[in-house]
Amino acid sequence: MALEEVRVEEIRRGGGVAAPRLSASWRRSESYGVPLDAVNPAFTGAVDDQSLFSECGNEVLHGLRDTLAGEPVSLMLTDADGLVLSRMCDEKALVDALDRTYLAPGFAFSEREAGTNGLGLALADRAPSLVRGDEHYCTGLWGYTCAAVPVMDPVFGRLVGSVNLTTWSDKSDGLLLALAQMAAGHTSALMLARGRGAEPRPTPRGEVFRVYSAHRGAEAPPELGRAWRAALDEVVAALRAGQVVAVVGETGAGKTALLGTALRTVHRDHRILNARPPNPRDAEAWLALWTPELAKETTSVIAGGVDALPQWAATELAGIVAAAPRASLAVTASEAAAIPAPLARLVDVVVEVPPLRRRPDDVLPLAEHLGARARGREVRFTPAAVKAMRTFSWPGNVEQLRRVVREAVTRSDVVDARHLAPEVLCGSSRTLTRIETLERDEIARCLAEPGVTVTRAAEMLGMSRATVYRKIAQYGIRTSD
Structure with missing residues (x-):
């Protein structure tokens, strides 16, 4: 029996049911080579405690700490890579136990470092996560229940970190996730206020819309300069060679417009779909809505903003593409390094769209x-x-x-x-x-x-x-x- 099946059976015998997200996280943990019986996260020795996120998050957690006075709960802040930035806890026994498992400032607790855990799962899937006891991948974390919620920059929409609440696994966890969500929401709101009046970024909705090919009435783009033409020529050449293309660049630089123009040039008879990134909670419905189109020979799909996808959704999308040899998929992201690994392995060519200031x-x-x-x-x-x-x-x-x-x-x-x-x-x-x-x-x-x-x-x-x-x-x- 495979490791994942063994772990699912263990959880079911204990009265729980392993959710698809949890199962996917275990598979990722195994692929990362995380040991089952030891917690050995990387230690950086230094943390960034001067950022706006750190300042606002710690202020919110200090207020929550006063509310939870006397409760055996540790309140933590991590950056987007799972590095623990701060930890607040008034119960010495819990502090000592957390120290023994290195769940302390300066240590990285992403899935890659520590396997399935609350904060690692929240960061990977960009969604609130509650991991109890033996739902953790590593047995060294089975004594804890962890609730974590990702925090997004309220203006630019990028992931900046997470709020994590940890308690003993035998304690009630009924309000733990709700408290973590409240703290994450307050942190984001405080960041917006400290940002001095900037407008919040709209939440992704996962819309799908069509861009018709040139002979069906698509509007001709304007003649642009050398940098744009060079990027366009590179994308067109890659598409003609049957390669999977990723176009990267700043928000609003024209990544989707570039891909749409290139696809209409190469596949004049294709219908082009642009699938915007979904709210992480809607990722399952988002995938079900448009991925059947990948099997159609006369349809090209642009998966936009794949760096905002939950890890499990990126893995699922990569599997769908791999199973459809004729699929025509192109992706966009903020930078090449931000493309989720399952999709990055499919990408043959990365083209950058320079920002408008250049x-x-x-x-x-x-x-x-x-x-x-x-x-x-x-x-x-x-x-x-x-x-x-x-x-x-x-x-x-x-x-x-x-x-x-x-x-x-x-x-x-x-x-x-x-x-x-x-x-x-x-x-x-x-x-x-x-x-x-x-x-x-x-x-x-x-x-x-x-x-x-x-x-x-x-x-x-x-x-x-x-x-x-x-x-x-x-x-x-x-x-x-």
Whole structure:
């Protein structure tokens, strides 16, 4: 009987049922070569306790610690790799036991290091996880019950770490996971507040939509610059050679657009599906919804943001592709190293899409293309608007340009600098408070009006000219020459 079957039978005899996630985690643990009878995680000797996540997480856990005073519960914070950043516990016996199993700051407890455990499973599947007693892969952890919840950056959506609550395995775990979820939610909310008013990133929904081939009415993309064309040529060559392609780059840089253009060039008769990453809790339904399309010879699939997939879903998707020799699959991710291992093994070629700030020649043709789509007719941009857009850093890449252009063309068919969002007219790199943002926007709007000098802006704003000059420097507002 295989190891996994033995462990499942053990759990069932104990009155529990091994869930598919737990079973998949055991298989991964075995493939990593984690020993069954010893906990031997890697030790780094140093942790990053200065990050925003660490600061906010520890503040939340300190408050929860006061609530749980007298309870045998250890509260921990880990980074995205499972490295324990901090640990709080008032029961000496539990602290001593945790020390003996190295569940302490400076030690890494990912699945690769320690096998199936609460925090490792939460990080691997990006979903709340509760691992009790002998559900742990390593017998050295059977004395504990661990509840862990991943924490995502509320603005950028990337995994930053986890909150982990650990108690004795013979204690009640009824509220443990709920408390961990509450702490993770409060940590994310506090990070957003400390981020000084940034907008939270929407939760992935796992939508599937179709991009039709060129002869069925797909819109022709604009002519872009050398960097884009080089990336496009590389993807087209790989697709023609029958290779699996991964396109990587920053959020909003145009990874899916690049793949869609390349697929329409190579497979003109194909229907193209783009499967966005799901909420981890919806991964099973997400897979069931669109993966049958992989078996169809005239369908190409773009699996977007695979670095956000739970490990078990990535493994399942890799198995589906391997079992369908004619499957046409391409993937996108933030970087090559972030592609889950089961899918990374299938990838033949990795192509990077440079961010928009490294492609200034693409800004105007993209803006004209996006403006025409939003307005329904041709739009133009004045030299002042073009200069402002070309010199802006576009941290949100093409998605940010799309938003700025869509807003601007509602005001005019000829877009001037004064029609652009104030953020484009400023060069401040720090995040502003809500009041600072309002002040910056109002100054930028005044200065963007035709013929308005600093002196005139000061009069309009009710400020002294010296104050306006100081604010221009403070916010990095670019004035016309």
